[in-house]
Amino acid sequence: MKAMVLNKISSVEEKPLQLVDLPDPVPDSEQILVRVSACGVCHTELDEIEGRVSPSRFPMVLGHEIVGRVEKLGTEVTKYKQGDRVGIAWINWACGQCSFCLKGEENLCDQAKWTGMDVDGGYAEYTVVSEDFAYPIPEKFTDLQAAPLLCAGVIGYRALRLSGIEDGKVLGLYGFGASAHIVIQVVKYKYPNCQVFVFSRPGQKEHQDLARKLGADWTGVTGDTPPAKLNYAIDFTPVGASVREALRNLEKGGRVVINAIRKTTPIPELDYAEYLWHEKEIKSVANVTRRDAQEFLPLAAEISIVPEIQEFKLEEANEALILLNQGKIRGAGVLNIL
Ligand SMILES: [Zn+2]
Ligand SMILES: [Zn+2]
Numbered sequence: 001m002k003a004m005v006l007n008k009i010s011s012v013e014e015k016p017l018q019l020v021d022l023p024d025p026v027p028d029s030e031q032i033l034v035r036v037s038a039c040g041v042c043h044t045e046l047d048e049i050e051g052r053v054s055p056s057r058f059p060m061v062l063g064h065e066i067v068g069r070v071e072k073l074g075t076e077v078t079k080y081k082q083g084d085r086v087g088i089a090w091i092n093w094a095c096g097q098c099s100f101c102l103k104g105e106e107n108l109c110d111q112a113k114w115t116g117m118d119v120d121g122g123y124a125e126y127t128v129v130s131e132d133f134a135y136p137i138p139e140k141f142t143d144l145q146a147a148p149l150l151c152a153g154v155i156g157y158r159a160l161r162l163s164g165i166e167d168g169k170v171l172g173l174y175g176f177g178a179s180a181h182i183v184i185q186v187v188k189y190k191y192p193n194c195q196v197f198v199f200s201r202p203g204q205k206e207h208q209d210l211a212r213k214l215g216a217d218w219t220g221v222t223g224d225t226p227p228a229k230l231n232y233a234i235d236f237t238p239v240g241a242s243v244r245e246a247l248r249n250l251e252k253g254g255r256v257v258i259n260a261i262r263k264t265t266p267i268p269e270l271d272y273a274e275y276l277w278h279e280k281e282i283k284s285v286a287n288v289t290r291r292d293a294q295e296f297l298p299l300a301a302e303i304s305i306v307p308e309i310q311e312f313k314l315e316e317a318n319e320a321l322i323l324l325n326q327g328k329i330r331g332a333g334v335l336n337i338l
Contacts, residue, residue, distance in 0.1 A: 003124035005059035009051035015318035033072035039122030040065025040147035041333035052262035064090040064115035065150040066122030086134040107287035138301035148332035152178035157296040159259040163232040167191040175236035176207040178332035189303045197226040240267035252278035
């Protein structure tokens with residue numbers, strides 16, 4: 001099979017992914033072999049390439065927003081048949097027995113494996129996964145549309161859930177890329193009386209236009225003071241400064257949720273009285289559970305979420321990642337692998 005592999009920690013500007021031929025993976029008894037048709041491009045790949053989180057071996061096939069069709073079944077597979085369309089997300093496997101797994105917090109399992117970091121992912125023509133960690137894709141979506149739902153969508157949904165959002169309140173979104181543009185559609189559907197304020201980087205006019213088209217009540221740049229205090233903020237940016245900005249604009253008793261596996265720059269010093277007192281909270285989001293995906297995918301179909309897609313060929317993965325790093329992808333970048 002054709003695959004784009006990462007051989008070592010590198011700068012994304014050096015176009016580190018290399019097109020190679022690999023043997024087709026072989027499913028074990030509980031796994032399915034999936035012919036990949038689409039794979040979304042995620043900030044986590046930038047973190048892996050640049051070493052903020054490291055793949056557990058090299059070469060590694062990155063990519064964890066995978067859509068494809070079941071081509072072969074392990075001998076004990078019962079949930080899928082050949083030809084079924086499935087999605088694969090960031091969580092690839094969890095032990096099922098530790099205290100976290102038993103509480104449904106498999107996203108915190110010490111032994112969990114992550115797609116495209118511990119096992120080969122979706123920047124390739126084929127991949128394998130346990131049948132328990134694949135999801136049916138609602139018919140409403142094309143393969144390319146469904147791909148970003150599997151991380152940008154699912155983790156955005158988790159972040160929104162962890163914010164504790166209630167209708168009628170004010171939500172701030174810092175960064176308006178693949179995840180936030182899906183989250184705003186969920187908010188507008190489930191919490192129609194919430195106001196949503198969107199903060200992007202200076203110069204990202206396209207992101208602000210898209211935010212307004214999707215119902216943002218106000219748009220500005222990080223550093224701006226919005227027309228009202230935020231009851232909740234979700235920070236999707238790769239930088240630390242936006243955490244302090246969100247806290248500065250936060251209402252008393254509010255919560256900032258940080259949706260990032262790593263930050264590229266530190267969070268600036270937080271003066272306690274100014275940024276944290278009055279019961280302000282900070283919560284990070286770590287990974288996803290199967291439940292997040294199982295709940296979000298049908299909801300996305302019910303809402304008729306329309307992911308904005310910028311399409312690339314498998315061979316163009318480096319270029320897609322460079323554009324992502326520069327904040328230049330409108331909506332979500334997706335590799336078309338057919
Ligand atoms: Zn991701
Ligand atoms: Zn576990």
